[in-house]
Amino acid sequence: MNVLAIGAHPDDIELSCGGTLAKYSRAGNAVSMAVVCNGVAGRGDRDPEEIVRVRREESTRAAAVIGASVFHLGYPDHAVPVDEEIKVAITEVIRRAKPLVVICHAPEDCYLDHERVSQLVEECVYLAPYPEIETDSPPLTDWPVLYYMDTVTGLGFEPSEFVDITDVFDAKHQMVGCHKSQLELQPTDACDNPSDMMEVAARFRGIQCGVRYAEGFRAAPKWGRVATHRFLP
Amino acid sequence: MNVLAIGAHPLDIVFLCGGTLARYGYAGNSISLAYLCAPISESPSVSLEDAMEQRERETNQAAALIGAETHFLRISAPEFCVSRELKVRVTDLLRQVRPGLIITHDPRDYHPDHEVTSRLVHEAALLTRQYIPEAEFPLQQTSPEIIYMETVAGIGFQPEDFVDITEVIETKRNMMRCYESEIAAWENNPVVPRIEWMEITGRFRGIQSGVWYAEAFRRCHKWGHLRSDRILP
Numbered sequence: 001m002n003v004l005a006i007g008a009h010p011d012d013i014e015l016s017c018g019g020t021l022a023k024y025s026r027a028g029n030a031v032s033m034a035v036v037c038n039g040v041a042g043r044g045d046r047d048p049e050e051i052v053r054v055r056r057e058e059s060t061r062a063a064a065v066i067g068a069s070v071f072h073l074g075y076p077d078h079a080v081p082v083d084e085e086i087k088v089a090i091t092e093v094i095r096r097a098k099p100l101v102v103i104c105h106a107p108e109d110c111y112l113d114h115e116r117v118s119q120l121v122e123e124c125v126y127l128a129p130y131p132e133i134e135t136d137s138p139p140l141t142d143w144p145v146l147y148y149m150d151t152v153t154g155l156g157f158e159p160s161e162f163v164d165i166t167d168v169f170d171a172k173h174q175m176v177g178c179h180k181s182q183l184e185l186q187p188t189d190a191c192d193n194p195s196d197m198m199e200v201a202a203r204f205r206g207i208q209c210g211v212r213y214a215e216g217f218r219a220a221p222k223w224g225r226v227a228t229h230r231f232l233p
Numbered sequence: 234m235n236v237l238a239i240g241a242h243p244l245d246i247v248f249l250c251g252g253t254l255a256r257y258g259y260a261g262n263s264i265s266l267a268y269l270c271a272p273i274s275e276s277p278s279v280s281l282e283d284a285m286e287q288r289e290r291e292t293n294q295a296a297a298l299i300g301a302e303t304h305f306l307r308i309s310a311p312e313f314c315v316s317r318e319l320k321v322r323v324t325d326l327l328r329q330v331r332p333g334l335i336i337t338h339d340p341r342d343y344h345p346d347h348e349v350t351s352r353l354v355h356e357a358a359l360l361t362r363q364y365i366p367e368a369e370f371p372l373q374q375t376s377p378e379i380i381y382m383e384t385v386a387g388i389g390f391q392p393e394d395f396v397d398i399t400e401v402i403e404t405k406r407n408m409m410r411c412y413e414s415e416i417a418a419w420e421n422n423p424v425v426p427r428i429e430w431m432e433i434t435g436r437f438r439g440i441q442s443g444v445w446y447a448e449a450f451r452r453c454h455k456w457g458h459l460r461s462d463r464i465l466p
Contacts, residue, residue, distance in 0.1 A: 153437075153440050153441045154437065154441065155391075155441050156391060158389065158391070188443070189443055189444055189445065190439050190440045190442070190443050190444055190445060191436075191440050191445075197440050200433060200436040200437050200440060201437065201440075203425070203433045203437075204387065204433055204434065204437040206424065206425075207386050207424060207425055207430060207433065207434075208386045208387065208388055210424055211424060212423075212424060212425075
């Protein structure tokens with residue numbers, strides 16, 4: 001089957017569901033990653049044009065680790081609009097990827113871009129089968145299933161489904177490691193870098209469900225997209 | 234201020250709020266640890282008396298590290314429920330210790346003993362102000378504050394307050410090490426050894442709150458238990 005993850009910034013998908021995507025990919029599914037923002041705010045100390053290019057390359061390399069295809073929508077950080085143009089752009093990505101499963105930010109996540117993307121993806125997943133919204137690709141024949149991935153640091157997020165990523169943790173680690181521009185940031189009082197933060201979160205979610213490393217999800221409770229079998233790997 | 238931590242079983246209090254108790258202790262508050270349940274002998278070769286003696290000795294050692302006193306109610310598993318007799322016993326414990334703050338289990342924690350403990354504490358906090366003929370200690374004019382420590386593995390728990398325990402993490406480790414046999418039994422656990430579990434939880438809560446290690450708490454959302462200032466260190 002086809003799986004599509006949509007995140008706000010170039011490393012969000014890797015941090016919150018990279019292991020699950022690696023697992024999907026290893027099981028022979030076609031994985032796509034869509035990144036809505038260009039990541040320009042990720043390094044305020046560097047030339048904006050250069051950092052946008054660097055982050056796009058990092059994101060492309062991370063997707064290549066698991067053989068995923070990648071879409072870059074290129075909106076500037078902190079400026080995700082909620083308008084017709086972006087709805088057409090996201091709906092077109094969903095139609096091109098033809099996913100059975102879509103993974104995106106939880107609506108309660110802590111960055112404005114994450115909240116906006118969550119809201120937009122929910123709307124566009126709904127719109128994808130309807131011809132009333134016109135994009136280059138034809139409408140889907142049915143709604144995909146929508147999952148919310150963990151929030152940044154897990155604040156406010158209560159997972160209801162877990163994926164054991166112990167066997168693919170190296171791949172997740174490698175994906176996060178592709179984002180060198182973010183790993184080079186100064187350590188904070190709370191963690192050394194995003195990779196350190198990711199490992200703590202994966203262990204915490206692992207302990208919650210009885211494995212070494214895990215990722216947590218919640219299915220969007222939308223009629224027509226809820227089923228009696230498990231879609232997560 | 235007198236701070237009283239009430240748990241069902243010995244290791245729980247140290248594991249879930251030992252760092253915060255250490256900080257209260259170092260700041261000059263009087264700390265008491267109270268345990269409601271009698272230990273269960275985990276092996277036929279160890280008598281209940283021996284198990285009890287060992288647990289209480291270990292707990293006294295852990296308490297001594299932060300200058301805390303200990304109370305053991307030794308209630309056996311079959312009689313542990315929200316009964317009149319136990320409500321009176323816990324009320325007498327509160328009247329004896331006279332805490333300004335009680336830290337106890339979240340009512341939604343996983344273990345029935347934790348739920349019963351939480352309920353008993355909530356009822357006893359109100360009963361401290363009521364005349365009870367069979368109570369040993371006299372009634373009081375005010376009820377203690379209640380704060381809930383994190384659930385085991387953080388399941389179903391969204392923190393409302395965090396305490397920075399970075400500087401007391403080694404004390405917390407040492408308190409846990411006092412429970413020698415229990416810690417040893419976890420040493421080869423395939424998911425996580427017990428002290429490492431505590432460290433991962435501390436890091437997870439630390440990353441959420443911007444410090445290296447933290448403990449997480451939730452307030453008792455009942456009328457009479459909410460306040461306009463911060464009581465945690």
